Amino acid sequence: MKRRLVSKRITVPGNIARFCGDFTAGKFYEAHEHLEEIWQQERGPVRSLYQGLIQAAAAYVHLSRGNYRGARRLLQTSLGYLAPYRPGPVMGFDVEGIALALEAALATLLELGPERAGKFPMDLRPTMACDMTALSGEAVRFRAWGFSEDGTALTEEITVAE
Template structure:
């Protein structure tokens, strides 16, 4: 019975965006990623922007890249094709520096999955941006 309860807890954590994020992430980053993984991209932006502004090291650009990918999906959700494709592209470019993994996060997978979404948005074009299949939006996941 304990195994079923643990599995249910793992499922609930995954649903809320907290599934197995690496230890040691700054709180603002963890909270931003949790919001990203729930599809709450405006809130994700708020947390990651604060983390980005507080950090002086190069890792701040990892935070910025995740933030930009999230903002791209926010624009898609609001029917803004130009904003979606432009900011998503910028975020992907920013994240390349941190592949394959940084801070225990699977940056390479986030980049690959985001590139697939960008290709789909470009294929759909401006007039069909709302037809994008949001089930393909990636999650920020732990490496390994």
């Protein structure tokens, strides 16, 4: 099936809320897609934060499939991307809490090993929540894409493949 490019209107707070909701619901692939739309546009200092959160969601896609190697690699790289933002919070995310949960997930996965990766307890995951009241100030602080200079969330048009 050939994918086509379509225009879409998004807001950063809307996509972050969808990311958090889908991650919490165990829809890890969908969660990563919401943040990826922001990450592809972001050129500032929070780009790596978004990448770390995207990789965390992708790690849980691999964990849900019992893919030890992919999950281990993505948990490690996610932690690497999140490290400069610890302890946070950053862009409304409790980076320290997320990183600690990812470290626990990685330790559990390593203990299980490749043969038992399919037995990973999927409820062992970070709480992905965002303090939406902090977004405006954080957007100004980091000059984040999708916000005006005063921190007002903007509706942005992006192009995505469907």
